[in-house]
Amino acid sequence: MASIKDAIEECITDQNSAFKFLILAIPVFIAISPVISSATNFEEIKANMSNITAYDPWWGLGSIFLIFGLSLITTHNVINSNNMILPTCNIFTFIFQTIKGVFCLAPLFIMYSFIPAILIKYSASFIPENFANFVNFVVTTVFEIGMFASYILYSRNYNIKEAYKLKLIYETLVETGIGIIYCLGLLGIANVLITGFIIYVFTVFNLIATPLFTYIFSFILVTNVSIFAHLLAQLGYEKIIREENKDRII
Numbered sequence: 001m002a003s004i005k006d007a008i009e010e011c012i013t014d015q016n017s018a019f020k021f022l023i024l025a026i027p028v029f030i031a032i033s034p035v036i037s038s039a040t041n042f043e044e045i046k047a048n049m050s051n052i053t054a055y056d057p058w059w060g061l062g063s064i065f066l067i068f069g070l071s072l073i074t075t076h077n078v079i080n081s082n083n084m085i086l087p088t089c090n091i092f093t094f095i096f097q098t099i100k101g102v103f104c105l106a107p108l109f110i111m112y113s114f115i116p117a118i119l120i121k122y123s124a125s126f127i128p129e130n131f132a133n134f135v136n137f138v139v140t141t142v143f144e145i146g147m148f149a150s151y152i153l154y155s156r157n158y159n160i161k162e163a164y165k166l167k168l169i170y171e172t173l174v175e176t177g178i179g180i181i182y183c184l185g186l187l188g189i190a191n192v193l194i195t196g197f198i199i200y201v202f203t204v205f206n207l208i209a210t211p212l213f214t215y216i217f218s219f220i221l222v223t224n225v226s227i228f229a230h231l232l233a234q235l236g237y238e239k240i241i242r243e244e245n246k247d248r249i250i
Contacts, residue, residue, distance in 0.1 A: 002179065002238070004186035007230035011074070011223065014085040021222050024066055028218040029211075031059040036214045069098030070222060071229040075155040078233030079241070086226060097158065104160040105151060112147040116140050145177040152236035168244055175239045183231040187224065195220050 011017060073087040073094065087094045116139045127135050146169050154163035169176075198220070202213045 002183050002186065002231045002234040004190055004227075004231065007227045007234070008190065010078075010085050011226045011230055016089060017086055020086050020089070021219055021226075024070060024222045025215060025218040027059060027066055028063045028221055029215045031063040032218060033211070033214050036209055036217065065098060065102070067222065067225050068102065069094055071225050071232075072101045072151075072155050073097055074226050074229035075152065075233040075236070076158065078230050079152075079156050079237055085230065100158065101154070104158075105154055105163065108150050108163055109147055112143045112150070116143045141177070142173065145173055145180060148180055148232065149173070149176050149236075149240060152232055152240060155233070156236070156241070165244075168240065172240050172243050175243075176235065179235040179239050180232075183228065183235055186231065187228055190227075191224065195224075 070087060074085060076082075076097075077085050077087075087097075119139055120136050123135065149169040149172065150163040153165055153168070154160060156162060198216060199208075202208050202210075202216075207213055
């Protein structure tokens with residue numbers, strides 16, 4: 001199974017990792033400053049973060065773009081056992097691969113969001129009301145798992161054709177779903193121990209809306225993205241790629 005220890009160690013000890021996280025945290029800091037400064041507690045911060053682009057669309061979208069690029073390239077590097085885990089300092093390569101990833105995966109992600117919405121809408125007429133929420137949850141979850149699987153397959157070689165290996169995605173759907181829940185659980189435990197303590201200290205001293213907390217929160221956010229991307233790469237290698245290669249003679 002995926003190792004949170006390996007993910008954290010390799011991400012934070014990668015070449016120039018601190019510098020990269022510090023730089024990537026700047027646009028995130030600018031984007032979420034209005035979100036945090038208007039909040040009085042962490043629950044309000046979580047609620048406001050769900051619509052980050054409403055406060056500053058340009059910086060919000062820019063931050064999402066950078067976070068997506070960080071995730072995509074990190075997953076690619078880990079799956080391919082590259083020497084570097086995080087993206088290189090070459091900004092042109094980073095921007096090119098991120099833009100390519102957005103254009104390749106956006107239609108696929110829209111499809112994964114659009115199809116369950118249609119299924120849920122048209123199934124509402126014959127599904128008993130007391131089962132509707134459960135059915136909606138199952139349908140949405142299945143397509144979200146498929147979205148993650150397509151992301152992992154694309155990130156391996158930056159090849160859009162691989163993201164449409166629906167048969168492979170279907171065959172590994174259950175294992176991938178369990179793996180994603182497991183990875184989120186690992187990341188959650190790590191954050192309770194580390195991030196939770198930082199949030200608690202700032203809350204006790206009533207510093208939750210200060211620029212210092214906002215920047216630290218931004219730094220933690222981009223660090224978490226890279227760690228989760230690392231975990232997804234481990235999951236992709238163990239559950240999806242091994243399944244794809246099980247019949248090959250090496």
